[in-house]
Amino acid sequence: DGGITQSPKYLFRKEGQNVTLSCEQNLNHDAMYWYRQDPGQGLRLIYYSQIVNDFQKGDIAEGYSVSREKKESFPLTVTSAQKNPTAFYLCAISGSGTYNEQFFGPGTRLTVL
Amino acid sequence: GQSLEQPSEVTAVEGAIVQINCTYQTSGFYGLSWYQQHDGGAPTFLSYNALDGLEETGRFSSFLSRSDSYGYLLLQELQMKDSASYFCAFGGYQKVTFGTGTKLQVIP
Numbered sequence: 001d002g003g004i005t006q007s008p009k010y011l012f013r014k015e016g017q018n019v020t021l022s023c024e025q026n027l028n029h030d031a032m033y034w035y036r037q038d039p040g041q042g043l044r045l046i047y048y049s050q051i052v053n054d055f056q057k058g059d060i061a062e063g064y065s066v067s068r069e070k071k072e073s074f075p076l077t078v079t080s081a082q083k084n085p086t087a088f089y090l091c092a093i094s095g096s097g098t099y100n101e102q103f104f105g106p107g108t109r110l111t112v113l
Numbered sequence: 114g115q116s117l118e119q120p121s122e123v124t125a126v127e128g129a130i131v132q133i134n135c136t137y138q139t140s141g142f143y144g145l146s147w148y149q150q151h152d153g154g155a156p157t158f159l160s161y162n163a164l165d166g167l168e169e170t171g172r173f174s175s176f177l178s179r180s181d182s183y184g185y186l187l188l189q190e191l192q193m194k195d196s197a198s199y200f201c202a203f204g205g206y207q208k209v210t211f212g213t214g215t216k217l218q219v220i221p
Contacts, residue, residue, distance in 0.1 A: 033208070042200060042213040043156070058208070090155055094209075101146065102202075102209055104155035 003027065004105035006091050011110045013085075021076045021108045023091030032074035033092040033102065036060060043090065049074055078110065085112045115139045117201050117212030124218045125191055133186045133215045135201035143204045145177050145184040150214070151197045159186070159199075191219050 004025045013019045023032065031050050035043040045058030049068040063082025068074055078085045088109050092102040117137040125131035135145065144163040148156040162168050162177035162184060174187040188195055198214040 035211075040214075040216075043211040045208060045210075048208055101158050101161060101204075102148075102156075103158070107155050 004091060004093055004103060006089075006105040006108050008108060009106065011108055013110070013112050015112055016080045018080055019078050019085075019110065021078065021089055021091075021110070023074045023076065023105060024072055025093050025105075026072060027093060027103075028071070029093040029103075030071070031094045032068070033094070034058075034064075034066065034074070034076045035090045035092065037088040037090060037107075046076065085110060115203075115210050117203065117210065119199075119201060119212045119215045121213070122216045122218070124220060125188075127191055127193060127219055127221050129191050130187065130189050131191060131217065133188075133199050133201075133217065135184045135186075135212055137182050137184075137201070137203055137212075139182075139203055139210070142179065145175070146202045146204060146209070147173075147175050147186045148200045148202060148211070149197050150200065156200060188217075193219050193221070195219050 007022045033048040034046040037043050044060050046064050047055055047058055047066040049055035052068055052071050055066050055068050063079055065077045088107050090107045091105040094102045119135050146161045147159040149159050150156040160170055160175040162175050167176045172189045177184040196219045198216045200211050200214045202209050202211040
Protein backbone atom coordinates (compact mmCIF):
# COMPACT_ATOMS: atom_id res chain seq x y z
CA ASP A 1 0.00 0.00 0.00
CA GLY A 2 1.77 3.15 -1.19
CA GLY A 3 1.59 6.61 0.30
CA ILE A 4 2.50 8.77 3.23
CA THR A 5 1.82 7.60 6.75
CA GLN A 6 1.82 9.62 9.92
CA SER A 7 1.40 8.15 13.33
CA PRO A 8 -0.30 8.44 15.64
CA LYS A 9 -3.42 10.31 14.47
CA TYR A 10 -3.99 11.78 17.94
CA LEU A 11 -1.29 12.37 20.53
CA PHE A 12 -1.50 13.70 24.06
CA ARG A 13 1.49 14.80 26.09
CA LYS A 14 2.17 16.61 29.30
CA GLU A 15 3.75 20.02 29.19
CA GLY A 16 7.54 19.88 29.32
CA GLN A 17 7.87 16.54 27.55
CA ASN A 18 9.52 16.08 24.17
CA VAL A 19 7.45 14.17 21.63
CA THR A 20 8.39 12.72 18.24
CA LEU A 21 5.94 12.54 15.35
CA SER A 22 6.46 9.95 12.69
CA CYS A 23 6.33 10.49 8.91
CA GLU A 24 7.06 7.65 6.49
CA GLN A 25 6.71 7.46 2.70
CA ASN A 26 7.24 4.70 0.18
CA LEU A 27 6.77 6.78 -2.96
CA ASN A 28 10.51 7.37 -3.43
CA HIS A 29 10.16 11.14 -3.34
CA ASP A 30 13.22 13.15 -2.41
CA ALA A 31 11.64 16.16 -0.70
CA MET A 32 9.80 15.95 2.60
CA TYR A 33 8.20 18.73 4.63
CA TRP A 34 6.66 19.39 8.02
CA TYR A 35 3.87 21.93 8.48
CA ARG A 36 1.98 23.17 11.46
CA GLN A 37 -1.67 24.22 11.23
CA ASP A 38 -3.58 26.03 13.95
CA PRO A 39 -7.39 26.23 13.96
CA GLY A 40 -8.66 28.43 11.14
CA GLN A 41 -5.14 29.12 9.94
CA GLY A 42 -3.02 28.25 6.97
CA LEU A 43 -0.03 25.94 6.86
CA ARG A 44 3.26 27.16 8.25
CA LEU A 45 6.50 25.45 7.28
CA ILE A 46 8.58 24.05 10.14
CA TYR A 47 11.38 22.12 8.41
CA TYR A 48 12.04 20.60 5.02
CA SER A 49 14.53 18.19 3.54
CA GLN A 50 15.54 17.72 -0.07
CA ILE A 51 17.96 14.81 0.40
CA VAL A 52 19.06 12.35 3.04
CA ASN A 53 21.18 13.81 5.86
CA ASP A 54 20.28 17.36 4.91
CA PHE A 55 17.44 19.61 6.05
CA GLN A 56 16.61 23.31 6.30
CA LYS A 57 14.64 25.44 8.73
CA GLY A 58 11.31 26.75 7.60
CA ASP A 59 9.48 29.77 8.90
CA ILE A 60 8.75 28.51 12.42
CA ALA A 61 11.58 26.09 13.30
CA GLU A 62 12.17 27.27 16.87
CA GLY A 63 11.33 24.55 19.40
CA TYR A 64 11.39 21.76 16.79
CA SER A 65 14.04 19.37 15.51
CA VAL A 66 14.17 16.85 12.66
CA SER A 67 16.39 14.15 11.20
CA ARG A 68 16.62 12.58 7.75
CA GLU A 69 18.67 9.42 8.10
CA LYS A 70 16.66 7.52 5.50
CA LYS A 71 14.90 8.67 2.36
CA GLU A 72 11.64 7.14 3.57
CA SER A 73 11.53 8.76 7.00
CA PHE A 74 11.45 12.34 8.30
CA PRO A 75 10.52 12.38 12.01
CA LEU A 76 9.72 15.64 13.79
CA THR A 77 10.48 16.20 17.47
CA VAL A 78 8.47 18.80 19.30
CA THR A 79 10.68 19.86 22.16
CA SER A 80 9.80 21.37 25.51
CA ALA A 81 11.17 24.67 24.16
CA GLN A 82 8.18 25.01 21.82
CA LYS A 83 5.96 27.45 23.71
CA ASN A 84 2.63 26.50 22.18
CA PRO A 85 2.88 22.99 20.71
CA THR A 86 -0.80 22.08 20.53
CA ALA A 87 -1.63 21.99 16.81
CA PHE A 88 -2.30 19.82 13.76
CA TYR A 89 0.97 18.62 12.22
CA LEU A 90 1.12 17.67 8.56
CA CYS A 91 3.90 15.91 6.71
CA ALA A 92 4.17 16.31 2.96
CA ILE A 93 6.30 15.06 0.10
CA SER A 94 7.00 16.38 -3.35
CA GLY A 95 9.20 15.79 -6.32
CA SER A 96 12.27 17.85 -7.02
CA GLY A 97 12.34 20.85 -9.31
CA THR A 98 10.74 24.23 -9.37
CA TYR A 99 7.12 23.04 -9.35
CA ASN A 100 6.36 21.62 -5.95
CA GLU A 101 3.00 19.90 -5.97
CA GLN A 102 2.70 18.62 -2.44
CA PHE A 103 1.15 15.36 -1.27
CA PHE A 104 0.12 15.30 2.36
CA GLY A 105 -0.09 12.60 4.97
CA PRO A 106 -3.23 12.33 7.15
CA GLY A 107 -1.71 14.45 9.92
CA THR A 108 -1.16 14.13 13.66
CA ARG A 109 -3.21 16.18 16.07
CA LEU A 110 -1.02 16.95 19.09
CA THR A 111 -2.51 18.15 22.34
CA VAL A 112 -0.24 19.22 25.16
CA LEU A 113 -1.95 19.23 28.54
CA GLY B 114 8.74 39.31 2.00
CA GLN B 115 6.47 36.59 0.71
CA SER B 116 2.74 36.57 1.37
CA LEU B 117 -0.59 35.51 -0.07
CA GLU B 118 -3.94 37.09 0.77
CA GLN B 119 -7.33 35.42 0.49
CA PRO B 120 -10.78 36.21 1.86
CA SER B 121 -11.32 34.33 5.10
CA GLU B 122 -14.85 33.11 4.36
CA VAL B 123 -17.19 32.78 1.41
CA THR B 124 -20.77 31.47 1.33
CA ALA B 125 -22.48 30.29 -1.85
CA VAL B 126 -25.62 28.42 -2.85
CA GLU B 127 -25.63 24.84 -4.08
CA GLY B 128 -25.56 24.76 -7.89
CA ALA B 129 -24.10 28.26 -8.17
CA ILE B 130 -20.62 29.49 -9.16
CA VAL B 131 -18.13 30.93 -6.69
CA GLN B 132 -14.78 32.64 -7.19
CA ILE B 133 -12.05 32.63 -4.53
CA ASN B 134 -9.42 35.30 -5.05
CA CYS B 135 -5.75 35.29 -4.13
CA THR B 136 -3.22 38.09 -4.32
CA TYR B 137 0.43 37.48 -3.62
CA GLN B 138 3.79 39.12 -3.07
CA THR B 139 7.04 37.34 -3.75
CA SER B 140 10.44 37.96 -5.23
CA GLY B 141 10.75 34.59 -6.96
CA PHE B 142 7.66 33.11 -8.53
CA TYR B 143 7.26 29.60 -9.93
CA GLY B 144 3.49 29.40 -10.25
CA LEU B 145 0.30 29.44 -8.22
CA SER B 146 -1.31 26.30 -6.82
CA TRP B 147 -4.63 25.59 -5.15
CA TYR B 148 -5.39 23.04 -2.45
CA GLN B 149 -8.62 21.86 -0.84
CA GLN B 150 -8.92 20.81 2.79
CA HIS B 151 -12.01 19.38 4.43
CA ASP B 152 -12.44 19.81 8.16
CA GLY B 153 -10.13 17.45 10.03
CA GLY B 154 -8.47 16.23 6.85
CA ALA B 155 -5.26 16.86 4.97
CA PRO B 156 -4.95 19.29 2.04
CA THR B 157 -5.23 17.84 -1.44
CA PHE B 158 -3.89 19.39 -4.60
CA LEU B 159 -6.44 20.88 -7.02
CA SER B 160 -4.63 22.83 -9.71
CA TYR B 161 -1.52 24.71 -10.76
CA ASN B 162 -0.91 27.71 -13.02
CA ALA B 163 2.61 28.40 -14.22
CA LEU B 164 1.56 30.81 -16.95
CA ASP B 165 -1.10 33.49 -17.31
CA GLY B 166 -4.56 32.32 -18.20
CA LEU B 167 -7.20 29.82 -17.25
CA GLU B 168 -6.68 26.15 -16.44
CA GLU B 169 -9.79 23.98 -16.32
CA THR B 170 -10.18 20.69 -14.47
CA GLY B 171 -13.77 19.52 -14.47
CA ARG B 172 -15.92 21.80 -12.32
CA PHE B 173 -12.85 23.65 -11.07
CA SER B 174 -10.88 26.29 -12.97
CA SER B 175 -7.93 28.37 -11.88
CA PHE B 176 -6.71 31.65 -13.31
CA LEU B 177 -3.42 33.50 -13.03
CA SER B 178 -2.27 37.00 -13.95
CA ARG B 179 1.41 37.37 -13.15
CA SER B 180 1.46 41.06 -14.04
CA ASP B 181 -1.23 41.69 -11.40
CA SER B 182 0.15 39.14 -8.89
CA TYR B 183 -3.36 37.75 -8.76
CA GLY B 184 -5.15 34.51 -9.24
CA TYR B 185 -8.48 32.92 -8.52
CA LEU B 186 -10.15 29.55 -8.17
CA LEU B 187 -13.54 29.17 -9.82
CA LEU B 188 -15.89 26.45 -8.67
CA GLN B 189 -18.92 25.73 -10.84
CA GLU B 190 -22.08 23.74 -10.17
CA LEU B 191 -21.37 23.87 -6.46
CA GLN B 192 -22.11 20.76 -4.44
CA MET B 193 -22.47 20.40 -0.69
CA LYS B 194 -19.26 18.37 -0.64
CA ASP B 195 -17.37 21.42 -1.90
CA SER B 196 -17.72 22.93 1.58
CA ALA B 197 -14.09 23.08 2.66
CA SER B 198 -11.15 25.41 3.05
CA TYR B 199 -9.24 26.41 -0.07
CA PHE B 200 -5.63 27.54 -0.01
CA CYS B 201 -3.61 29.26 -2.68
CA ALA B 202 0.10 28.65 -2.60
CA PHE B 203 3.12 29.62 -4.61
CA GLY B 204 6.02 27.37 -5.23
CA GLY B 205 9.44 28.75 -4.88
CA TYR B 206 12.64 26.81 -5.31
CA GLN B 207 12.54 23.92 -2.82
CA LYS B 208 9.54 25.03 -0.82
CA VAL B 209 5.93 26.16 -1.03
CA THR B 210 4.29 29.09 0.78
CA PHE B 211 0.58 28.80 1.60
CA GLY B 212 -2.05 31.47 2.07
CA THR B 213 -4.23 31.53 5.19
CA GLY B 214 -7.12 29.89 3.38
CA THR B 215 -10.72 30.65 2.45
CA LYS B 216 -13.47 28.70 4.17
CA LEU B 217 -16.24 28.00 1.67
CA GLN B 218 -19.67 27.17 2.97
CA VAL B 219 -22.15 25.81 0.44
CA ILE B 220 -25.77 26.21 1.52
CA PRO B 221 -28.85 24.50 0.07
